[in-house]
Amino acid sequence: xxxxxxxxxxxxxxxxxxxxxxxxxxxxxxxxxxxxxxxxxxxxxxxxxxxxxxxxxxxxxxxxxxxxxxxxxxxxxxxxxxxxxxxxxxxxxxxxxxxxxxxxxxxxxxxxxxxxxxxxxxxxxxxxxxxxxxxxxxxxxxxxxxxxxxxxxxxxxxxxxxxxxxxx
Amino acid sequence: xxxxxxxxxxxxxxxxxxxxxxxxxxxxxxxxxxxxxxxxxxxxxxxxxxxxxxxxxxxxxxxxxxxxxxxxx
Numbered sequence: 001x002x003x004x005x006x007x008x009x010x011x012x013x014x015x016x017x018x019x020x021x022x023x024x025x026x027x028x029x030x031x032x033x034x035x036x037x038x039x040x041x042x043x044x045x046x047x048x049x050x051x052x053x054x055x056x057x058x059x060x061x062x063x064x065x066x067x068x069x070x071x072x073x074x075x076x077x078x079x080x081x082x083x084x085x086x087x088x089x090x091x092x093x094x095x096x097x098x099x100x101x102x103x104x105x106x107x108x109x110x111x112x113x114x115x116x117x118x119x120x121x122x123x124x125x126x127x128x129x130x131x132x133x134x135x136x137x138x139x140x141x142x143x144x145x146x147x148x149x150x151x152x153x154x155x156x157x158x159x160x161x162x163x164x165x166x167x168x
Numbered sequence: 169x170x171x172x173x174x175x176x177x178x179x180x181x182x183x184x185x186x187x188x189x190x191x192x193x194x195x196x197x198x199x200x201x202x203x204x205x206x207x208x209x210x211x212x213x214x215x216x217x218x219x220x221x222x223x224x225x226x227x228x229x230x231x232x233x234x235x236x237x238x239x240x241x
């Protein structure tokens with residue numbers, strides 16, 4: 001990891017679970033942000049999605065997704081930005097791996113986001129995907145929220161680490 | 169039954185808080201979840217319909233999917 005990476009904050013979900021992980025008051029002293037997540041939700045499925053939002057905004061998002069799931073591959077578009085996470089029917093005690101990269105998060109241009117994620121599953125069916133996302137908003141990003149697509153809880157030991165990158 | 173909670177981490181202070189969702193937030197989350205489920209079901213139905221149409225076309229043409237790929241290569 002580049003020596004300009006600095007851990008800004010992190011969170012580990014406790015025993016009761018949590019619907020959302022919010023990073024607020026993000027300092028504007030970095031060039032880029034990196035958010036590394038290891039998440040699992042309580043929903044009864046093999047894989048689910050974690051939606052990322054900025055500054056509590058629910059609009060002006062778009063994304064293109066490339067995915068593979070063990071039996072097929074494809075691409076599609078959506079009006080939210082999300083990765084894949086593990087859900088209750090995936091291999092017990094496994095968590096997804098996901099990284100969001102958000103360059104120039106304090107600039108006045110629209111904010112691009114890339115994501116690389118995989119939902120771990122010890123079976124043929126396991127989903128990985130790449131995302132090119134855009135938040136069409138000129139505001140500097142000062143908060144990030146992560147919420148499960150279906151509104152279910154992140155389970156205990158799910159983690160999210162937010163890093164700042166200087167001079168990227 | 170306890171209310172659902174969210175985790176808020178203030179990056180300036182490093183303070184992490186566990187906050188109960190308000191009734192409005194719960195309603196908003198439930199609405200979003202219902203919409204997500206509806207969209208997911210619609211996409212799955214669309215994918216199934218496309219797969220069915222593809223299989224029917226291959227059947228009508230009397231060729232396999234591999235043979236169709238060869239034709240398009």
